[in-house]
Amino acid sequence: xxxxxxxxxxxxxxxxxxxxxxxxxxxxxxxxxxxxxxxxxxxxxxxxxxxxxxxxxxxxxxxxxxxxxxxxxxxxxxxxxxxxxxxxxxxxxxxxxxxxxxxxxxxxxxxxxxxxxxxxxxxxxxxxxxxxxxxxxxxxxxxxxxxxxxxxxxxxxxxxxxxxxxxxxxxxxxxxxxx
Amino acid sequence: xxxxxxxxxxxxxxxxxxxxxxxxxxxxxxxxxxxxxxxxxxxxxxxxxxxxxxxxxxxxxxxxxxxxxxxxxxxxxxxxxxxxxxxxxxxxxxxxxxxxxxxxxxxxxxxxxxxxxxxxxxxxxxxxxxxxxxxxxxxxxxxxxxxxxxxxxxxxxxxxxxxxxxxxxxxxxxxxxxxxxxxxxxxxxxxxxxxxxxxxxxxxxxxxxxxxxxxxxxxxxxxxxxxxxxxxxxxxxxxxxxxxxxxxxxxxxxxxxxxxxxxxxxxxxxxxxxxxxxxxxxxxxxxxxxxxxxxxxxxxxxxxxxxxxxxxxxxxxxxxxxxxxxxxxxxxxxxxxxxxxxxxxxxxxxxxxxxxxxxx
Numbered sequence: 138x139x140x141x142x143x144x145x146x147x148x149x150x151x152x153x154x155x156x157x158x159x160x161x162x163x164x165x166x167x168x169x170x171x172x173x174x175x176x177x178x179x180x181x182x183x184x185x186x187x188x189x190x191x192x193x194x195x196x197x198x199x200x201x202x203x204x205x206x207x208x209x210x211x212x213x214x215x216x217x218x219x220x221x222x223x224x225x226x227x228x229x230x231x232x233x234x235x236x237x238x239x240x241x242x243x244x245x246x247x248x249x250x251x252x253x254x255x256x257x258x259x260x261x262x263x264x265x266x267x268x269x270x271x272x273x274x275x276x277x278x279x280x281x282x283x284x285x286x287x288x289x290x291x292x293x294x295x296x297x298x299x300x301x302x303x304x305x306x307x308x309x310x311x312x313x314x315x316x
Numbered sequence: 317x318x319x320x321x322x323x324x325x326x327x328x329x330x331x332x333x334x335x336x337x338x339x340x341x342x343x344x345x346x347x348x349x350x351x352x353x354x355x356x357x358x359x360x361x362x363x364x365x366x367x368x369x370x371x372x373x374x375x376x377x378x379x380x381x382x383x384x385x386x387x388x389x390x391x392x393x394x395x396x397x398x399x400x401x402x403x404x405x406x407x408x409x410x411x412x413x414x415x416x417x418x419x420x421x422x423x424x425x426x427x428x429x430x431x432x433x434x435x436x437x438x439x440x441x442x443x444x445x446x447x448x449x450x451x452x453x454x455x456x457x458x459x460x461x462x463x464x465x466x467x468x469x470x471x472x473x474x475x476x477x478x479x480x481x482x483x484x485x486x487x488x489x490x491x492x493x494x495x496x497x498x499x500x501x502x503x504x505x506x507x508x509x510x511x512x513x514x515x516x517x518x519x520x521x522x523x524x525x526x527x528x529x530x531x532x533x534x535x536x537x538x539x540x541x542x543x544x545x546x547x548x549x550x551x552x553x554x555x556x557x558x559x560x561x562x563x564x565x566x567x568x569x570x571x572x573x574x575x576x577x578x579x580x581x582x583x584x585x586x587x588x589x590x591x592x593x594x595x596x597x598x599x600x601x602x603x604x605x606x607x608x609x610x611x612x613x614x615x616x617x618x619x620x621x622x623x624x625x626x627x628x629x630x631x632x633x634x635x636x637x638x639x640x641x642x643x644x645x646x647x648x649x650x651x652x653x654x655x656x657x658x659x660x661x662x663x664x665x666x667x668x669x670x671x672x673x674x675x676x
Contacts, residue, residue, distance in 0.1 A: 157493070161322050164495045172322065172493035176348060177431050197588035198665050199492055 138193045140278055141201040143218050144268070145186035146210025146231070151265030155208050156189035158269055162283040163191040171199040184213045191278060206276070208268045210251070215239050229271050231264070247271045249313050255306060260299060263306035270310015281311060320495040325463045325485060326351035328496045329419060330359070332467035333391050335501040337510050338417070339365035340390040342379035344372055346398045347431045348487035349421035353393065373398040377405030377418075384414035385533035387511060387518025389471050393419035395487070396437050397428055400445075406480055407446025410550070411535030415474035415514075417467070418452075419483045421490040424660030432660025433487035433582055438637035441484050442610040449547055451554045453481045453561065454610040456580040460494035462607075468499060473561065475513060477553055484609060486633070488582045488662065557611055564613035567591065569602035569620045575675055576620050577603045578642050579631040582662065587631050589665035590672060601672055609638065614645035621649050627675045629653045631668060633661075 142159065146152035153174055160170040173188045188201035206227045209215045211234040219239045222228055227245045230238060233252035249271075255264040273281050285304060292300035323331070330352050333341075341356045353369070360367035370376035376392050383390035394402065399420045409416055422437050424430040439445075441454045453473050457463040463485055470481040502510070519531055537543040567584075568591055569576070579587045584605040591601045604620045606613050621628060628646055630639040630653070639654045646652055655671045657663040 157322070160493065164320060164322055170322070170495060173488065174491055176487070176491050196494075197592060198586045199488070199494075200586070200662060200664065202664050202666070 139196075140191045140206065140276070141204045142189045142191070142206045142208070143186055143201055143204040143221075144189065144208040144210075145184045145214035145218060146208075146234075146265075148185045150185075150210040151262070152185050152208065152210050152214075153187045155265045155268050156187035158284055158287065159191065159272065159279060160189050161287055162279040165283050165287070166279060168192060169194065169196050171196045173199045173201075184211070184217055186214065186218070206272060208272075209235060210264070210268070211235060212237055227272075227275060229268050231268075245275070247275065247314055254309060258306045258309060259302035262299065263302045266303050266306035267310040267313070270307040270312075271314035272310075273307070274311035274314020275316070281307065320497050322493050323460065323496050324351050324491060324493050325460045326421065326490040327355045328460050328464040329393075329467050329483065329485070330355035332464035332498060333417065333471070334359055334363055334365070335498055336468035336471045337389045337502045337507050338391045338467075338471065339363065339507075340383045340388055341365070341392065342368050342370050342376040342383070342390070343392050343394060344370050344376050344398060346395045348423055348433075348490050349393050349395045349419070351490070352419065352421065373401035374405065377402040377409075380416050380418075381405055381409055381412070381414060381533075384409060384416040385412070385519050387514030387520070389415075389417075389475075389510065391417040391419065393421065395421045395423045395431075396425050396434070397423075399437060399440070403440070403446040405446075406452070407448055407450060408535050409480040410446070410450035410452065411448065412533050413478040413517075413550075414480065414533065415471075415478050416480045417470045417474055417483065418480060419485065422484065422486040424658070430660045431487060433489075433633065433662060434658065434660050435486060435581060435583060435633040436635075436637070436658070437484065438609065438632070438634060441482050442612070442641075450550065451479075451557070451610060453477070453479060453557060454484050454608065455481065456484045456607060456609045457489065458581050458584050458605065460489065460492060461496050463489050464496050464498065475510070477557055478517075479553065479557070484581065486582050487660070561608060562611045562613045562616070563607035564616045565605040565607060566616070566620065567603040567605065568595065568600070569604065570600065571622045571624070572600050573602040573620075573622055573625050574599060575601045575672055576622075576625045576628045577601060577631060577672070578606070578617060578628060578638070579603065580606045580609055580638065583631050583633050586663055586665055587668055590668035593665060593669055594672060599672075599676060606638075612641045612645070614641070617642060617645040618647065618649070621646060625650055627651050627653055629655065629672060629675055631663070631671075632656050633663075634658060
């Protein structure tokens with residue numbers, strides 16, 4: 138079993154971090170993982186994106202050309218990667234920043250106004266955590282508890298308020314992700 | 317071994333180098349290896365080591381020369397254009413028999429090129445680059461774990477043969493995060509032992525007479541007969557390395573292979589994906605991956621050309637630099653074909669698969 142993910146958005150939206158937290162959690166759960174960011178000129182203005190792979194067996198190529206899951210935090214991400222999502226795959230769309238959406242009808246779609254929801258959760262910064270929650274809610278990929286433990290270790294002392302907002306955002310995402 | 321951590325290749329190789337006893341690091345920043353120099357800047361002070369951002373790559377490599385001359389574990393790193401600048405110093409290190417480790421996180425060239433992954437420095441790393449008859453041991457890792465492990469291997473080899481060792485990575489390996497498990501850090505006692513191995517030649521503070529030693533670190537030998545002796549001695553060392561230190565990996569190599577692929581570093585990972593896919597479709601394709609690209613695993617490549625292999629196909633992120641070594645190894649036994657990708661682009665498993673299928 139191998140799941141290939143592309144997570145993409147404007148710089149600052151936390152697209153790369155989506156991939157990182159998923160990879161870290163999957164690693165903690167004993168899976169093989171890789172995390173490969175696009176670096177260089179395309180970071181400016183367009184899309185900051187990352188290829189993440191979670192696999193039961195060793196990962197050969199770390200490059201994702203047809204993702205099982207696309208996290209699109211902005212419209213350019215759909216324009217760039219939307220057509221590459223595998224048939225029957227999953228596209229997560231931040232409707233606040235994706236006015237045109239997608240024309241794909243052969244894939245699962247979870248759409249939500251993530252900017253708005255993040256604000257409600259207490260911080261603009263937790264937008265990407267909603268996307269992680271959606272993946273947890275829809276796919277049998279990683280466990281909520283693993284990410285919760287990782288976030289707690291990282292934030293409990295440093296910023297308890299942000300930790301709470303993160304956890305709330307993930308839980309909201311899980312709710313939205315469930316069919 | 318400790319627990320697994322998720323880390324970028326650039327950071328993993330820096331951490332592993334410190335654990336292997338590297339306490340001196342001199343470099344000048346360049347993308348896509350910036351995280352390496354940044355990690356060293358953060359961590360060296362914590363182990364009482366020296367981090368110094370030199371005024372240029374040329375200055376950095378000459379600082380490496382000085383530190384290596386004192387018998388200490390020293391490292392520098394850069395990316396392609398910066399490595400070109402270091403070439404004079406690398407030739408001097410080789411000429412003066414100085415152990416040292418140089419990391420090249422390759423990017424697209426020639427010239428300033430771009431900052432995306434490439435393997436265009438194969439010729440420079442394995443055939444010279446600097447002037448004169450010299451060799452480097454060149455390690456070509458293909459995962460973050462191997463990139464990290466190559467640091468201690470490189471230092472051990474450098475000390476064993478008194479030779480500069482290059483770790484030939486690329487932007488993809490540097491930027492990618494994968495799980496990595498580190499070897500335990502060397503203890504103070506182990507570090508003291510490391511220093512002792514170079515006492516017979518390295519520069520250190522003179523003891524009062526009669527224990528005075530005259531040590532000289534030099535690559536200049538103005539008498540041609542003396543220089544001839546020196547170069548022939550270097551050659552003996554290189555022959556010994558070719559005999560003892562060749563490393564490679566075989567992937568799905570067997571007696572029923574129809575095609576044999578050869579690829580190193582990042583390119584080899586893409587080829588493995590293509591081989592897995594072809595296997596599902598009933599085709600038997602093998603891969604030899606050189607881990608040392610100098611000394612080159614010529615025998616392993618030749619031995620892997622089993623009776624049913626119709627062709628050897630070489631895949632590289634350049635215009636075919638290693639293909640020459642593969643042709644020498646295969647020595648006309650079967651045809652050798654090549655597919656490359658340049659500009660900092662990486663071929664997809666599908667492209668590699670199509671190329672193999674053309675030859676089936």
